[in-house]
Amino acid sequence: MNLHKDELIRINQKHLWHPFTQMKQWMTEDPLFIERGEGNYLIDIEGKRYLDGVSSLWTNVHGHNKQEINDAITKQIGKISHSTMLGLANVPATELAKRLAEISPGKLNKIFYSDSGATAVEIGLKMAYQYWRQREKPVPSKTRFITLSGAYHGDTIGSVSLGGIDLFHKIFSHLLFETYSFPCPNFHGSDFSTPEECMNNSLKVFESVLRQHHSEIIGLFIEPYVQGAAGMIVYPKGFMKSLYSVCRKYEILFIVDEVATGFGRTGRMFACEEDDLEPDIMSVAKGLSGGYLPLAATITTDEIFDAFLGEYDEFKAFYHGHTFTGNPLACAAALASLDLFNKEMTIKNLGQKIELLDELLAPVKELTHVGDVRQKGFMVGIELAEVKSDRKRYAVKERMGHKVCMEARKHGVIIRPLGDVVILMPPLSITPEELRLLTNVVRDSIIEVCG
Protein backbone atom coordinates (compact mmCIF):
# COMPACT_ATOMS: atom_id res chain seq x y z
CA MET A 1 0.00 0.00 0.00
CA ASN A 2 1.55 3.29 -1.08
CA LEU A 3 -0.64 5.99 0.36
CA HIS A 4 -0.49 9.67 -0.47
CA LYS A 5 0.43 11.98 2.40
CA ASP A 6 -3.10 13.48 2.66
CA GLU A 7 -4.55 10.00 2.99
CA LEU A 8 -1.95 9.06 5.63
CA ILE A 9 -2.86 12.18 7.61
CA ARG A 10 -6.55 11.36 7.38
CA ILE A 11 -6.02 7.80 8.61
CA ASN A 12 -3.57 8.90 11.31
CA GLN A 13 -6.03 11.45 12.68
CA LYS A 14 -8.94 9.05 12.46
CA HIS A 15 -7.33 5.99 14.06
CA LEU A 16 -4.13 6.76 15.93
CA TRP A 17 -3.51 7.74 19.53
CA HIS A 18 0.09 8.89 19.97
CA PRO A 19 1.96 8.47 23.29
CA PHE A 20 2.53 11.45 25.58
CA THR A 21 0.58 13.60 23.11
CA GLN A 22 -2.31 16.00 23.49
CA MET A 23 -4.23 14.65 20.53
CA LYS A 24 -6.36 17.80 20.21
CA GLN A 25 -3.17 19.69 19.41
CA TRP A 26 -1.84 16.89 17.22
CA MET A 27 -4.92 17.09 14.98
CA THR A 28 -4.06 20.71 14.14
CA GLU A 29 -0.45 19.98 13.24
CA ASP A 30 1.17 18.72 10.08
CA PRO A 31 2.54 15.30 11.09
CA LEU A 32 5.90 14.16 9.81
CA PHE A 33 5.87 10.60 8.49
CA ILE A 34 9.25 8.92 8.74
CA GLU A 35 9.74 6.28 6.11
CA ARG A 36 13.42 5.41 6.19
CA GLY A 37 16.60 5.86 8.15
CA GLU A 38 20.17 6.18 6.98
CA GLY A 39 23.05 6.54 9.41
CA ASN A 40 22.22 9.38 11.78
CA TYR A 41 19.41 10.65 9.56
CA LEU A 42 15.68 10.04 9.38
CA ILE A 43 14.03 10.41 5.97
CA ASP A 44 10.36 11.32 5.54
CA ILE A 45 7.90 10.10 2.91
CA GLU A 46 8.78 13.09 0.73
CA GLY A 47 12.48 12.27 0.83
CA LYS A 48 13.48 15.10 3.19
CA ARG A 49 16.38 14.23 5.53
CA TYR A 50 16.53 15.08 9.22
CA LEU A 51 19.39 14.60 11.64
CA ASP A 52 18.11 12.37 14.47
CA GLY A 53 19.06 14.58 17.42
CA VAL A 54 17.35 12.39 20.05
CA SER A 55 18.25 8.94 18.70
CA SER A 56 14.58 8.07 18.14
CA LEU A 57 13.70 8.51 21.81
CA TRP A 58 17.18 7.83 23.21
CA THR A 59 17.56 4.41 21.65
CA ASN A 60 19.73 4.50 18.53
CA VAL A 61 23.42 3.76 19.05
CA HIS A 62 25.24 3.06 15.77
CA GLY A 63 22.92 4.83 13.32
CA HIS A 64 19.88 3.70 11.36
CA ASN A 65 19.88 1.01 8.70
CA LYS A 66 23.29 -0.20 9.83
CA GLN A 67 24.36 -3.04 7.60
CA GLU A 68 25.70 -5.29 10.36
CA ILE A 69 22.52 -5.05 12.44
CA ASN A 70 20.27 -5.43 9.37
CA ASP A 71 22.24 -8.52 8.36
CA ALA A 72 21.98 -10.07 11.82
CA ILE A 73 18.20 -9.53 11.90
CA THR A 74 17.78 -10.83 8.35
CA LYS A 75 19.86 -13.89 9.09
CA GLN A 76 17.76 -14.58 12.17
CA ILE A 77 14.49 -14.05 10.24
CA GLY A 78 15.68 -16.79 7.90
CA LYS A 79 15.78 -19.12 10.91
CA ILE A 80 12.92 -18.05 13.19
CA SER A 81 11.44 -14.72 14.30
CA HIS A 82 9.92 -15.79 17.58
CA SER A 83 9.68 -18.79 19.84
CA THR A 84 8.72 -18.68 23.49
CA MET A 85 11.13 -18.80 26.43
CA LEU A 86 8.46 -20.38 28.60
CA GLY A 87 9.56 -23.99 28.56
CA LEU A 88 11.97 -23.54 25.62
CA ALA A 89 15.31 -21.85 25.03
CA ASN A 90 16.61 -20.07 21.95
CA VAL A 91 20.14 -19.48 20.67
CA PRO A 92 20.42 -15.65 20.38
CA ALA A 93 18.89 -15.05 23.84
CA THR A 94 21.36 -17.53 25.33
CA GLU A 95 24.40 -16.03 23.60
CA LEU A 96 23.32 -12.54 24.52
CA ALA A 97 22.92 -13.50 28.19
CA LYS A 98 26.57 -14.53 28.29
CA ARG A 99 27.69 -11.31 26.63
CA LEU A 100 25.59 -9.15 28.95
CA ALA A 101 26.90 -10.95 32.03
CA GLU A 102 30.46 -10.31 30.79
CA ILE A 103 29.99 -6.56 30.38
CA SER A 104 27.63 -5.82 33.29
CA PRO A 105 29.09 -4.13 36.36
CA GLY A 106 30.06 -6.00 39.51
CA LYS A 107 28.54 -9.38 40.18
CA LEU A 108 25.55 -9.04 37.83
CA ASN A 109 25.23 -12.39 36.13
CA LYS A 110 21.65 -13.51 35.55
CA ILE A 111 19.59 -12.01 32.74
CA PHE A 112 15.78 -11.78 32.75
CA TYR A 113 14.47 -10.44 29.42
CA SER A 114 11.46 -8.32 28.62
CA ASP A 115 10.62 -5.70 26.02
CA SER A 116 10.64 -2.15 27.36
CA GLY A 117 12.22 0.02 30.01
CA ALA A 118 9.09 -0.01 32.14
CA THR A 119 8.89 -3.82 32.11
CA ALA A 120 12.58 -4.08 33.01
CA VAL A 121 11.88 -1.82 36.00
CA GLU A 122 8.68 -3.64 36.95
CA ILE A 123 10.58 -6.94 36.93
CA GLY A 124 13.38 -5.44 39.01
CA LEU A 125 11.01 -4.25 41.70
CA LYS A 126 9.11 -7.54 41.89
CA MET A 127 12.35 -9.52 41.93
CA ALA A 128 13.68 -7.39 44.79
CA TYR A 129 10.47 -7.70 46.78
CA GLN A 130 10.28 -11.46 46.42
CA TYR A 131 14.00 -11.87 47.14
CA TRP A 132 13.65 -10.59 50.71
CA ARG A 133 10.83 -13.03 51.34
CA GLN A 134 12.62 -16.09 50.02
CA ARG A 135 16.27 -15.69 50.98
CA GLU A 136 17.78 -18.00 53.55
CA LYS A 137 17.06 -15.48 56.27
CA PRO A 138 13.82 -13.86 55.06
CA VAL A 139 13.00 -10.29 56.00
CA PRO A 140 9.25 -10.03 55.32
CA SER A 141 9.10 -6.61 56.95
CA LYS A 142 10.72 -5.16 53.84
CA THR A 143 7.82 -3.74 51.87
CA ARG A 144 8.92 -0.34 50.57
CA PHE A 145 11.44 1.14 48.19
CA ILE A 146 13.29 4.38 48.65
CA THR A 147 13.39 6.64 45.60
CA LEU A 148 14.60 10.05 44.55
CA SER A 149 12.20 12.97 44.02
CA GLY A 150 11.73 13.75 40.32
CA ALA A 151 12.58 10.19 39.27
CA TYR A 152 11.18 8.58 36.12
CA HIS A 153 11.16 4.83 35.63
CA GLY A 154 8.44 4.28 33.00
CA ASP A 155 4.67 4.19 32.77
CA THR A 156 3.40 0.89 34.14
CA ILE A 157 1.80 1.24 37.56
CA GLY A 158 4.80 -0.19 39.42
CA SER A 159 7.24 2.02 37.55
CA VAL A 160 5.04 5.07 38.08
CA SER A 161 4.92 4.23 41.81
CA LEU A 162 8.71 4.49 41.90
CA GLY A 163 8.61 7.75 39.96
CA GLY A 164 8.37 11.22 41.37
CA ILE A 165 7.10 13.40 38.55
CA ASP A 166 3.74 14.79 39.65
CA LEU A 167 2.40 15.19 36.14
CA PHE A 168 2.53 11.42 35.61
CA HIS A 169 1.97 10.42 39.22
CA LYS A 170 -0.82 12.47 40.70
CA ILE A 171 -3.86 11.30 38.76
CA PHE A 172 -3.05 7.65 39.52
CA SER A 173 -2.25 8.22 43.19
CA HIS A 174 -4.91 5.76 44.45
CA LEU A 175 -3.46 2.99 42.32
CA LEU A 176 0.16 3.44 43.31
CA PHE A 177 2.16 1.84 46.13
CA GLU A 178 3.92 4.02 48.65
CA THR A 179 7.65 4.63 48.71
CA TYR A 180 10.02 6.58 50.91
CA SER A 181 11.47 9.42 48.94
CA PHE A 182 14.38 11.80 49.45
CA PRO A 183 15.23 15.04 47.66
CA CYS A 184 17.13 15.10 44.40
CA PRO A 185 20.29 17.20 44.88
CA ASN A 186 19.08 19.77 42.37
CA PHE A 187 20.68 22.98 43.63
CA HIS A 188 18.73 25.38 41.45
CA GLY A 189 15.57 26.58 43.13
CA SER A 190 16.61 25.00 46.43
CA ASP A 191 17.06 26.96 49.67
CA PHE A 192 20.74 26.04 49.95
CA SER A 193 23.60 28.42 49.44
CA THR A 194 25.96 25.96 47.72
CA PRO A 195 25.52 22.79 45.62
CA GLU A 196 27.52 20.89 48.27
CA GLU A 197 25.05 21.90 50.99
CA CYS A 198 22.21 20.80 48.74
CA MET A 199 23.84 17.41 48.12
CA ASN A 200 24.72 16.94 51.78
CA ASN A 201 21.12 17.61 52.74
CA SER A 202 19.91 15.01 50.28
CA LEU A 203 22.38 12.46 51.64
CA LYS A 204 21.44 13.38 55.20
CA VAL A 205 17.74 12.76 54.54
CA PHE A 206 18.59 9.48 52.77
CA GLU A 207 20.65 8.22 55.66
CA SER A 208 18.17 9.32 58.27
CA VAL A 209 15.29 7.49 56.50
CA LEU A 210 17.44 4.37 56.30
CA ARG A 211 18.52 4.65 59.93
CA GLN A 212 14.89 4.71 61.03
CA HIS A 213 13.30 2.43 58.47
CA HIS A 214 15.92 0.10 56.98
CA SER A 215 14.09 -2.93 58.28
CA GLU A 216 11.13 -1.94 56.06
CA ILE A 217 13.16 -0.91 53.02
CA ILE A 218 13.70 -3.28 50.10
CA GLY A 219 16.20 -1.15 48.29
CA LEU A 220 17.10 2.12 46.64
CA PHE A 221 15.73 2.35 43.09
CA ILE A 222 17.52 5.07 41.16
CA GLU A 223 18.47 6.47 37.74
CA PRO A 224 22.25 6.54 38.23
CA TYR A 225 24.19 9.81 37.79
CA VAL A 226 21.51 11.66 35.85
CA GLN A 227 17.75 11.95 35.94
CA GLY A 228 16.69 11.89 32.30
CA ALA A 229 12.99 12.65 32.07
CA ALA A 230 13.22 15.19 34.92
CA GLY A 231 15.14 17.34 32.41
CA MET A 232 18.68 15.92 32.49
CA ILE A 233 19.42 16.67 36.12
CA VAL A 234 23.04 15.67 36.69
CA TYR A 235 23.91 14.68 40.26
CA PRO A 236 26.97 16.26 41.91
CA LYS A 237 30.20 14.28 41.99
CA GLY A 238 30.35 11.79 44.82
CA PHE A 239 26.57 11.56 45.22
CA MET A 240 26.12 8.07 43.76
CA LYS A 241 29.13 6.74 45.60
CA SER A 242 27.83 8.02 48.92
CA LEU A 243 24.37 6.55 48.31
CA TYR A 244 25.98 3.24 47.48
CA SER A 245 27.96 3.06 50.69
CA VAL A 246 24.90 3.99 52.78
CA CYS A 247 22.92 1.21 51.03
CA ARG A 248 25.66 -1.24 51.92
CA LYS A 249 25.83 0.00 55.51
CA TYR A 250 22.09 -0.56 56.06
CA GLU A 251 21.92 -3.72 53.95
CA ILE A 252 19.32 -2.60 51.47
CA LEU A 253 19.47 -3.43 47.76
CA PHE A 254 21.12 -1.01 45.37
CA ILE A 255 19.01 -1.09 42.19
CA VAL A 256 19.89 0.99 39.16
CA ASP A 257 17.70 1.91 36.23
CA GLU A 258 20.18 2.20 33.35
CA VAL A 259 17.41 2.25 30.74
CA ALA A 260 18.48 5.71 29.58
CA THR A 261 22.13 5.75 30.71
CA GLY A 262 23.12 2.25 29.57
CA PHE A 263 25.04 1.36 26.40
CA GLY A 264 27.39 4.28 26.22
CA ARG A 265 25.14 7.26 26.87
CA THR A 266 27.23 8.75 29.66
CA GLY A 267 30.56 7.91 28.01
CA ARG A 268 30.86 4.52 29.68
CA MET A 269 29.10 1.29 28.76
CA PHE A 270 27.09 1.65 31.99
CA ALA A 271 26.97 4.79 34.12
CA CYS A 272 27.72 2.76 37.27
CA GLU A 273 31.26 2.14 36.00
CA GLU A 274 32.13 5.74 36.89
CA ASP A 275 32.61 4.78 40.54
CA ASP A 276 32.88 1.01 40.12
CA LEU A 277 29.48 0.59 41.77
CA GLU A 278 28.20 -2.96 42.02
CA PRO A 279 24.41 -2.95 41.74
CA ASP A 280 22.27 -5.82 42.97
CA ILE A 281 19.82 -5.32 40.12
CA MET A 282 20.14 -3.32 36.90
CA SER A 283 17.43 -2.56 34.33
CA VAL A 284 18.40 -1.89 30.73
CA ALA A 285 16.42 -1.35 27.50
CA LYS A 286 16.54 1.41 24.84
CA GLY A 287 20.10 1.00 23.46
CA LEU A 288 20.32 -2.73 24.22
CA SER A 289 19.28 -3.76 20.70
CA GLY A 290 21.17 -0.81 19.21
CA GLY A 291 17.76 0.86 19.28
CA TYR A 292 16.40 -1.46 16.55
CA LEU A 293 13.85 -3.67 18.26
CA PRO A 294 11.99 -3.67 21.59
CA LEU A 295 14.26 -5.50 24.01
CA ALA A 296 14.96 -5.04 27.71
CA ALA A 297 16.72 -6.94 30.45
CA THR A 298 16.73 -7.00 34.22
CA ILE A 299 20.12 -8.23 35.34
CA THR A 300 20.85 -9.50 38.80
CA THR A 301 23.38 -11.36 40.94
CA ASP A 302 23.65 -15.07 41.65
CA GLU A 303 22.82 -14.28 45.26
CA ILE A 304 19.40 -12.87 44.36
CA PHE A 305 18.79 -15.57 41.74
CA ASP A 306 19.57 -18.31 44.28
CA ALA A 307 16.76 -17.13 46.55
CA PHE A 308 14.31 -18.24 43.86
CA LEU A 309 15.60 -21.81 43.72
CA GLY A 310 13.61 -24.58 45.38
CA GLU A 311 11.52 -27.63 44.81
CA TYR A 312 8.61 -27.27 42.38
CA ASP A 313 6.01 -27.39 45.14
CA GLU A 314 7.79 -24.78 47.24
CA PHE A 315 6.53 -22.21 44.70
CA LYS A 316 9.63 -20.06 44.89
CA ALA A 317 9.85 -19.46 41.13
CA PHE A 318 9.63 -15.94 39.78
CA TYR A 319 6.11 -15.96 38.39
CA HIS A 320 6.58 -13.27 35.82
CA GLY A 321 6.96 -13.31 32.04
CA HIS A 322 5.99 -11.57 28.84
CA THR A 323 4.99 -13.24 25.61
CA PHE A 324 7.93 -11.83 23.68
CA THR A 325 10.52 -12.38 26.42
CA GLY A 326 13.92 -13.10 24.84
CA ASN A 327 12.68 -12.58 21.29
CA PRO A 328 15.34 -14.06 18.96
CA LEU A 329 15.24 -11.22 16.43
CA ALA A 330 15.74 -8.55 19.08
CA CYS A 331 18.51 -10.59 20.72
CA ALA A 332 20.24 -11.05 17.36
CA ALA A 333 20.13 -7.27 16.87
CA ALA A 334 21.59 -6.79 20.36
CA LEU A 335 24.43 -9.23 19.66
CA ALA A 336 25.26 -7.35 16.45
CA SER A 337 25.16 -4.07 18.35
CA LEU A 338 27.60 -5.38 20.99
CA ASP A 339 29.89 -6.59 18.18
CA LEU A 340 29.82 -3.07 16.72
CA PHE A 341 30.74 -1.58 20.09
CA ASN A 342 33.92 -3.69 19.88
CA LYS A 343 34.61 -3.36 16.16
CA GLU A 344 34.09 0.39 15.96
CA MET A 345 35.53 1.10 19.42
CA THR A 346 32.38 3.11 20.07
CA ILE A 347 33.09 3.92 23.72
CA LYS A 348 36.73 4.82 23.13
CA ASN A 349 35.83 7.18 20.28
CA LEU A 350 33.05 8.76 22.26
CA GLY A 351 35.36 10.66 24.64
CA GLN A 352 36.44 13.15 21.99
CA LYS A 353 32.91 13.63 20.73
CA ILE A 354 31.68 14.33 24.26
CA GLU A 355 34.39 17.00 24.63
CA LEU A 356 33.43 18.51 21.30
CA LEU A 357 29.77 18.56 22.28
CA ASP A 358 30.74 20.33 25.51
CA GLU A 359 32.65 22.97 23.50
CA LEU A 360 29.82 23.42 21.03
CA LEU A 361 27.35 23.96 23.84
CA ALA A 362 29.34 26.88 25.31
CA PRO A 363 27.78 29.49 22.97
CA VAL A 364 24.33 27.99 23.61
CA LYS A 365 24.83 28.60 27.34
CA GLU A 366 25.41 32.28 26.62
CA LEU A 367 22.08 32.82 24.85
CA THR A 368 19.73 35.37 26.43
CA HIS A 369 16.96 32.82 26.84
CA VAL A 370 18.95 29.82 28.02
CA GLY A 371 18.89 29.46 31.80
CA ASP A 372 21.07 26.37 32.07
CA VAL A 373 22.78 23.72 29.97
CA ARG A 374 23.29 20.31 31.63
CA GLN A 375 25.38 17.61 30.09
CA LYS A 376 26.37 14.11 31.07
CA GLY A 377 28.18 12.46 28.20
CA PHE A 378 25.80 12.37 25.26
CA MET A 379 22.80 13.38 27.37
CA VAL A 380 22.06 17.10 27.20
CA GLY A 381 19.29 19.31 28.58
CA ILE A 382 19.06 22.95 27.49
CA GLU A 383 16.72 24.79 29.81
CA LEU A 384 14.92 27.73 28.25
CA ALA A 385 14.24 30.75 30.44
CA GLU A 386 12.11 33.83 29.96
CA VAL A 387 14.54 35.69 32.23
CA LYS A 388 18.08 34.35 32.22
CA SER A 389 19.29 35.85 35.51
CA ASP A 390 16.92 33.83 37.72
CA ARG A 391 16.06 31.11 35.19
CA LYS A 392 12.42 32.22 35.23
CA ARG A 393 10.41 29.75 33.18
CA TYR A 394 8.01 30.67 30.39
CA ALA A 395 4.27 30.16 30.90
CA VAL A 396 3.45 26.50 30.18
CA LYS A 397 0.88 27.35 27.52
CA GLU A 398 3.51 29.12 25.45
CA ARG A 399 5.12 25.71 24.72
CA MET A 400 8.48 27.30 24.03
CA GLY A 401 10.35 23.99 24.07
CA HIS A 402 7.97 22.60 21.49
CA LYS A 403 8.29 25.73 19.33
CA VAL A 404 12.09 25.51 19.38
CA CYS A 405 11.91 21.87 18.27
CA MET A 406 9.47 22.72 15.46
CA GLU A 407 11.82 25.46 14.30
CA ALA A 408 14.76 23.03 14.31
CA ARG A 409 12.69 20.64 12.22
CA LYS A 410 12.39 23.28 9.49
CA HIS A 411 16.20 23.22 9.36
CA GLY A 412 16.48 19.45 9.12
CA VAL A 413 17.00 18.47 12.75
CA ILE A 414 14.66 16.32 14.87
CA ILE A 415 14.73 17.04 18.58
CA ARG A 416 12.08 16.68 21.28
CA PRO A 417 11.69 18.72 24.47
CA LEU A 418 10.78 17.78 28.00
CA GLY A 419 8.63 20.83 28.79
CA ASP A 420 10.93 23.79 28.25
CA VAL A 421 14.08 21.69 28.42
CA VAL A 422 15.34 21.00 24.91
CA ILE A 423 16.93 17.54 24.88
CA LEU A 424 19.88 16.49 22.73
CA MET A 425 20.67 12.81 22.76
CA PRO A 426 22.26 11.99 19.40
CA PRO A 427 23.27 8.49 18.25
CA LEU A 428 26.76 7.61 19.50
CA SER A 429 27.71 7.29 15.82
CA ILE A 430 27.13 10.99 15.12
CA THR A 431 30.11 12.60 13.37
CA PRO A 432 31.83 15.82 14.51
CA GLU A 433 30.33 17.65 11.49
CA GLU A 434 26.87 16.43 12.39
CA LEU A 435 27.38 17.49 16.02
CA ARG A 436 28.21 20.98 14.72
CA LEU A 437 25.07 20.97 12.58
CA LEU A 438 22.97 19.82 15.53
CA THR A 439 24.21 22.47 17.95
CA ASN A 440 24.14 25.27 15.33
CA VAL A 441 20.55 24.53 14.36
CA VAL A 442 19.52 24.31 18.01
CA ARG A 443 21.21 27.61 18.83
CA ASP A 444 19.65 29.37 15.82
CA SER A 445 16.23 27.90 16.59
CA ILE A 446 16.35 29.14 20.18
CA ILE A 447 17.29 32.63 18.94
CA GLU A 448 14.56 32.55 16.30
CA VAL A 449 11.83 31.45 18.74
CA CYS A 450 12.87 33.13 22.00
CA GLY A 451 14.66 36.21 20.63
Ligand SMILES: Cc1ncc(COP(=O)(O)O)c(C=O)c1O
Ligand atom coordinates in the same frame (compact mmCIF):
# COMPACT_ATOMS: atom_id res chain seq x y z
C1 LIG B 1 15.37 5.92 33.22
C2 LIG B 1 14.20 5.36 32.47
N1 LIG B 1 13.59 4.26 32.92
C3 LIG B 1 12.56 3.71 32.26
C4 LIG B 1 12.09 4.26 31.11
C5 LIG B 1 10.91 3.65 30.42
O1 LIG B 1 11.31 3.00 29.26
P1 LIG B 1 10.22 2.53 28.18
O2 LIG B 1 9.68 3.79 27.56
O3 LIG B 1 10.98 1.70 27.21
O4 LIG B 1 9.17 1.78 28.90
C6 LIG B 1 12.69 5.41 30.59
C7 LIG B 1 12.19 6.03 29.36
O5 LIG B 1 12.58 7.10 28.96
C8 LIG B 1 13.78 5.98 31.30
O6 LIG B 1 14.37 7.10 30.87
